[in-house]
Amino acid sequence: MADTPPVAAPGARSVAVGGGVSGTVITGDVRVEVGQVLAARQVRVSPDAPVHRLEAPRAGTFVGRDLDGLRALLTRAPAVRQVVHGMAGVGKSELVRQYAHAYRDEYPVACWITADSPQNLELGLSGLAAALHPPIGLVGDAAMAAGWALDWLQSHPGWLVVLDNVDDPADVRACVDRLSCGHLVITTRRDVFWPGLTALSLPVLDGPAALELLRSIAGEPPGEVLAEIAAELGHLPLALEQAAAYMRQERRGPARYLRELRADPARAHARSPQGGDAERIIARLWNHHVTALGEHEHLLRVLACLAPDDVPRSLFGDAWDDGLAVLASYSMITRSGRDETETISMHRLFQSVIRHGLDHDDPRQERARATALSALMGAFPGDPATDVSSWAAWRDLLPHIDALASRCREGDEHTDLSLLLARAGVFLMVQGRHERAHDLAVRALAIAERGHGPGHPTIATFLGNLAGALSNLGRPGEALPLEARALAIAEAAHRPDHPEIANRLGNLAQILHDLGRSAEAVPLARRALAITQASYGADHPRVALRLSNLGVTLQTLGRAAEAVPLFRQALAVSESAFGPDHPDTATPLGNLAAALRVAGHPGEVLPLEQRALAITEAAYGPDHPHVAARLGNLALGFSSLGRPAEALPLEERALAIVEAALGPGHPEMALRLGNLAATLHNLGRPGEALPLFERASAIVETALGPDHPAMATWLNNRAHSLLALGRPREAIPLAERAIAVTEKAFGPDHPDLAVLLDNLALGLRDTGRSAEALALLERCLSITEAAYGPDHPQYASELGNLAVILRETGRLDEAADMERRALAVAETLLGPGHPRVGVHLANLAVILADLGRLEEVTPLQERALAITEEACGPDHPDTAVRLNNLGTTLNDAGRAEEAVPLLERALAITEAAYGPDHPDVVVRLNNLAAALRGRGRPEDAVPLLERALTLAETVHGPDHAQAVALRAALRSGSDPSGRPPATPRRRSGTSG
Numbered sequence: 001m002a003d004t005p006p007v008a009a010p011g012a013r014s015v016a017v018g019g020g021v022s023g024t025v026i027t028g029d030v031r032v033e034v035g036q037v038l039a040a041r042q043v044r045v046s047p048d049a050p051v052h053r054l055e056a057p058r059a060g061t062f063v064g065r066d067l068d069g070l071r072a073l074l075t076r077a078p079a080v081r082q083v084v085h086g087m088a089g090v091g092k093s094e095l096v097r098q099y100a101h102a103y104r105d106e107y108p109v110a111c112w113i114t115a116d117s118p119q120n121l122e123l124g125l126s127g128l129a130a131a132l133h134p135p136i137g138l139v140g141d142a143a144m145a146a147g148w149a150l151d152w153l154q155s156h157p158g159w160l161v162v163l164d165n166v167d168d169p170a171d172v173r174a175c176v177d178r179l180s181c182g183h184l185v186i187t188t189r190r191d192v193f194w195p196g197l198t199a200l201s202l203p204v205l206d207g208p209a210a211l212e213l214l215r216s217i218a219g220e221p222p223g224e225v226l227a228e229i230a231a232e233l234g235h236l237p238l239a240l241e242q243a244a245a246y247m248r249q250e251r252r253g254p255a256r257y258l259r260e261l262r263a264d265p266a267r268a269h270a271r272s273p274q275g276g277d278a279e280r281i282i283a284r285l286w287n288h289h290v291t292a293l294g295e296h297e298h299l300l301r302v303l304a305c306l307a308p309d310d311v312p313r314s315l316f317g318d319a320w321d322d323g324l325a326v327l328a329s330y331s332m333i334t335r336s337g338r339d340e341t342e343t344i345s346m347h348r349l350f351q352s353v354i355r356h357g358l359d360h361d362d363p364r365q366e367r368a369r370a371t372a373l374s375a376l377m378g379a380f381p382g383d384p385a386t387d388v389s390s391w392a393a394w395r396d397l398l399p400h401i402d403a404l405a406s407r408c409r410e411g412d413e414h415t416d417l418s419l420l421l422a423r424a425g426v427f428l429m430v431q432g433r434h435e436r437a438h439d440l441a442v443r444a445l446a447i448a449e450r451g452h453g454p455g456h457p458t459i460a461t462f463l464g465n466l467a468g469a470l471s472n473l474g475r476p477g478e479a480l481p482l483e484a485r486a487l488a489i490a491e492a493a494h495r496p497d498h499p500e501i502a503n504r505l506g507n508l509a510q511i512l513h514d515l516g517r518s519a520e521a522v523p524l525a526r527r528a529l530a531i532t533q534a535s536y537g538a539d540h541p542r543v544a545l546r547l548s549n550l551g552v553t554l555q556t557l558g559r560a561a562e563a564v565p566l567f568r569q570a571l572a573v574s575e576s577a578f579g580p581d582h583p584d585t586a587t588p589l590g591n592l593a594a595a596l597r598v599a600g601h602p603g604e605v606l607p608l609e610q611r612a613l614a615i616t617e618a619a620y621g622p623d624h625p626h627v628a629a630r631l632g633n634l635a636l637g638f639s640s641l642g643r644p645a646e647a648l649p650l651e652e653r654a655l656a657i658v659e660a661a662l663g664p665g666h667p668e669m670a671l672r673l674g675n676l677a678a679t680l681h682n683l684g685r686p687g688e689a690l691p692l693f694e695r696a697s698a699i700v701e702t703a704l705g706p707d708h709p710a711m712a713t714w715l716n717n718r719a720h721s722l723l724a725l726g727r728p729r730e731a732i733p734l735a736e737r738a739i740a741v742t743e744k745a746f747g748p749d750h751p752d753l754a755v756l757l758d759n760l761a762l763g764l765r766d767t768g769r770s771a772e773a774l775a776l777l778e779r780c781l782s783i784t785e786a787a788y789g790p791d792h793p794q795y796a797s798e799l800g801n802l803a804v805i806l807r808e809t810g811r812l813d814e815a816a817d818m819e820r821r822a823l824a825v826a827e828t829l830l831g832p833g834h835p836r837v838g839v840h841l842a843n844l845a846v847i848l849a850d851l852g853r854l855e856e857v858t859p860l861q862e863r864a865l866a867i868t869e870e871a872c873g874p875d876h877p878d879t880a881v882r883l884n885n886l887g888t889t890l891n892d893a894g895r896a897e898e899a900v901p902l903l904e905r906a907l908a909i910t911e912a913a914y915g916p917d918h919p920d921v922v923v924r925l926n927n928l929a930a931a932l933r934g935r936g937r938p939e940d941a942v943p944l945l946e947r948a949l950t951l952a953e954t955v956h957g958p959d960h961a962q963a964v965a966l967r968a969a970l971r972s973g974s975d976p977s978g979r980p981p982a983t984p985r986r987r988s989g990t991s992g
Contacts, residue, residue, distance in 0.1 A: 040151035064209025086202035089238030115163035144663035217244030301368035313342035384427035415451030438469035457493035502531035558792035560599035567592035642876035684918035686724035709745035735760035880909035896934030
C-alpha cells in the first residue's frame with residue numbers, strides 16, 4: 001500500500017535505481033550519470049564514434065556467396081527493407097554477418113538482433129537503445145527501451161539493422177511498419193509473403209563452392225570422395241563445415257568418413273519441423289560427433305536444454321573448460337566475450353537435433369535436464385522483489401529458465417524447478433509482465449504440490465505468488481481463496497505468532513481491501529501488525545509497512561482520524577531506521593499527507609509533500625520517475641488548498657519526466673495524464689482535459705485489456721469531463737461501461753460501484769432522466785451502507801447527492817430530511833469544523849430556501865462560510881462559493897448593501913484561483929451585478945453582465961442557457977441569477 005512507484009530497467013547489464021542510490025552508475029562497460037535521459041530525436045551518433053553491435057563472421061572460409069550482389073540490393077535506395085530466406089543451415093546469417101563486417105564503416109549505427117521471438121526482438125531493440133543512449137537503461141522496462149530505439153531509427157537515416165532468424169512475419173510487423181529509412185535486413189527460414197520487403201532466396205552452395213568449403217576446412221585435396229560427401233550432405237554449409245571439422249579433428253580420411261556416414265547415419269528427427277531436409281542432414285552427423293566427444297556429450301546435451309544464444313559461461317564451473325573447448329573446436333558452439341562477460345551459443349538446428357535424438361525419458365536426457373536445472377539454481381541472483389541490482393542478471397537468465405521449463409514434461413518435473421519458476425515469476429511481476437508471471441506461478445504451484453504435498457509449509461509461498469499475480473491481473477476474487485488457503489497452511493505449520501503468519505495475514509487483508517471488504521481486512525491487518533512488532537521490535541522497518549497498510553485500510557473505511565497517528569508512527573519508525581533523508585522515508589511522508597488531506601487538514605499537507613519531493617529528488621535526481629510521483633502528490637496538495645494554478649506546472653513536469661524516462665505508452669503515463677487532466681478540469685478547462693483522459697484510457701486498455709477493473713476509472717473520468725462539457729449523452733455510455741467492467745470484476749456490491757453509479761446518476765439527471773437517477777442513487781446508498789455502514793463519510797455524500805435529486809424532482813421535504821441526515825453523519829464522523837460539514841450546511845440552506853424557510857437559511861450559510869474559511873483558508877475557491885451563496889441570500893432578502901462586499905470578495909477569490917476566464921467567474925459576475933442593481937447602481941452592473949455574457953459565450957457557446965439568460969437580462973434589466981444550486985459530488989478516480 002506504499003505510494004512509491006516501481007523501479008524498472010531494460011536490457012542486458014542495465015540497472016534501475018532504487019533505495020538511496022545516486023550519482024554515477026557503472027554496469028560493466030557502461031558508465032552513465034543518473035537522470036540524463038533524452039528523447040530519441042535528440043540523440044546523435046557521430047561517424048567518428050560509431051555504434052556497432054554486430055556479430056563477427058563465424059566462417060573462416062566464406063565461399064559461394066555474392067556480397068557485392070547483396071550490397072547492390074541494399075544501396076539501391078536510402079531506405080531498403082530486405083529479406084534473406086532459405087533453409088536452416090544454408091548460411092543466411094553468415095552472409096549477412098560477412099556483409100555487415102565488410103561494410104560496417106559505411107554505417108554509423110549497425111546492430112544485430114536475434115529476433116526469433118517477439119520477446120528477443122524487444123530485448124535486442126532495448127539493448128540498441130542502451131548502446132545509443134546509456135541513461136535509457138537506468139529506468140523503465142524492455143518495452144519502453146525498444147520503443148525508444150524504434151523512434152531513434154525512424155528519426156535518423158544511414159543505419160543498418162539485422163533481424164536474425166525471424167520465424168513469423170507478424171512478430172516483426174510493427175517494427176517493419178515503423179521504419180521508413182535506413183537498411184533493414186531480415187534473415188528467416190520462412191519462404192512466405194513478407195509485405196513491403198524485397199526477398200532474396202539463398203540456396204545451398206553449388207558443387208564447386210561446396211567442395212571448396214570442405215577442402216579448405218578439412219585440409220584435404222579436392223577429389224571425387226569429397227564431392228560425394230558434399231552431395232550426401234546436400235551442399236548445406238552448416239553440415240559441410242561440421243563434417244570437415246570432424247574429419248580434421250579426428251584425422252578421418254574422406255573415404256572412411258563417407259563409409260561411416262552412409263553405414264550409420266544419425267537417427268532421423270522424431271518430428272519433421274521446418275527445414276526438415278536440413279535437419280535430417282545434420283542428424284546424420286550426430287553419431288559421428290558423439291563418438292568423438294566421448295565424455296563431453298553430456299555437456300552438449302546440457303546446453304541443448306537451455307536457450308540457444310547467450311548462455312552465461314558463469315553457469316558452468318572450471319571443470320567444464322575442456323568440454324567447452326572441444327565443442328567449440330567442432331563448431332558445435334560459439335563462444336563470445338571473455339571472462340565474466342563470456343557467453344555460449346549453439347546453432348538452433350543442431351540443438352534441435354540433439355534434443356530430439358533421444359526419447360524424453362532416456363537417462364541421458366534426464367541427466368542433462370538435471371544438470372541444467374542445478375546450474376540455473378546455482379546462479380540465482382538476488383531477490384528481484386527487493387534487490388534492484390539483480391534485475392540485469394535475471395533478464396539474462398530468463399530465456400534459459402523458459403527453455404529448460406519447456407524441455408521438462410509437465411507432471412514429472414523435478415521439485416526444484418518450482419522454486420526456479422517462482423523466483424522468475426516474481427521478477428516478471430516486478431517488471432509488470434503479469435500474464436507471464438501468472439503462468440509461471442501456476443506451474444510452480446503444481447510442481448511444488450506434487451513434490452511436497454498440498455499441506456507443506458512451502459506451498460503457502462507458492463499460493464501467495466499466484467494470488468499476487470491474479471490480483472495484478474485485476475482478479476482479486478480468484479486470489480482470495482488462494483491466500484486463505486496459504487494462511488491456513490501457515491497456521492497449521494507455525495506457532496500463532498510466527499512472522500510468516502503476519503505475511504499471510506497482510507496479503508489476505510490486502511486482497512479483502514481490493515475486493516471492497518475493508519472492514520474484514522482491519523482485524524487481519526491489526527493482527528499482522530501485532531505479530532510483526534512482537535517478532536522484530538517496534539522500531540523495525542517491517543513494522544512501518546504494517547502500520548501503513550493498516551492506516552490505508554482505515555482511511556478507506558472513512559476513519560482517517562485513526563489512520564493519521566498510524567502514519568505518524570510509521571514515519572517515525574522509517575526515520576529511525578533509515579534516517580530523515582532516505583528515500584524510504586518519503587513513502588510514509590506521502591501517506592501521512594494523504595491522510596491529513598482526507599481528514600480535513602489540507603494546511604498540513606504541503607510541507608510534508610514538499611519534504612518528500614526534496615528527499616526523492618536528492619536521492620534520484622530531478623528526472624527520475626519517482627520524482628514524477630512526488631510532484632503529482634504535491635500538485636494534489638495544492639489542488640486541495642484551492643490552488644490548481646500552482647498544481648498545473650507540477651503535473652506538466654511530472655508528465656514530461658515519465659514520458660522521457662518510460663516512453664509514451666508506459667502505464668505510468670496514464671496516471672500522469674489523468675492527474676494533469678484533473679487539474680485542468682479544476683481550472684475550468686474540461687475541453688483540454690478530455691483528450692488527456694482519452695489518451696490515458698487508451699494506454700490502460702492496451703496494457704491491461706478492456707475488461708481490467710482499472711479501465712473503469714478512466715471510463716468514468718472521460719464521462720466526468722463530458723458531463724462538464726454539457727455532453728451527457730456521450731458520457732452516459734462510458735459511465736455504463738465503467739459500471740459493467742467493475743461489476744464483472746468485483747460483483748454487484750463493491751463500494752467502487754457506488755462512485756460509478758453516482759456519476760451515472762448525475763449524467764442521467766442532466767438529460768432529464770431524474771427518476772432513473774434517483775433509483776441509481778438509492779442503490780448507491782445501499783451499496784455504501786453495506787460496505788462501510790451508515791457511519792462513513794461516503795455514506796453522507798450519497799445522502800447529500802440523493803437530496804439533490806429529490807430537490808430537483810420537487811420532493812423538498814424529503815430532500816431536507818435527507819440532507820439533515822447527511823449533515824448529522826458528517827458532523828459525527830468528521831467533527832463540526834470539517835469542510836464537508838460546510839458542504840452539507842450549504843446544500844441544506846438551498847433546500848430550505850426553496851421551502852420558503854428563509855429565516856433558517858442565513859445562519860446555515862454563515863456557519864458554512866466560517867467552517868470553510870477556517871479549514872481551507874480565506875482565499876480558497878470553496879470559500880468563494882460560501883461567500884457567493886450568503887451574498888445571494890442577503891441580496892434576495894433586500895440586504896444588498898451587506899451582499900455586495902461578500903460577492904466582490906467571492907469574485908476576487910475565484911479569479912485569483914482559476915483565472916479570469918473560468919466558468920465560475922460567469923456566476924460570480926452575474927450575482928455581483930444583481931446585488932449592485934439592488935443597491936441602485938445599474939450603471940456598475942451592466943459592464944459586469946456584458947463581461948459575463950462574453951465569457952459565457954466563449955466557454956459554453958452562444959446558445960447555452962446561461963448566455964441566453966444573460967442577453968435577456970441585459971435587454972430587460974432583470975436579474976438572471978436565480979437561486980444557488982446544491983452541490984452534488986461528482987468524483988473522478990485519479991490521484992497522485
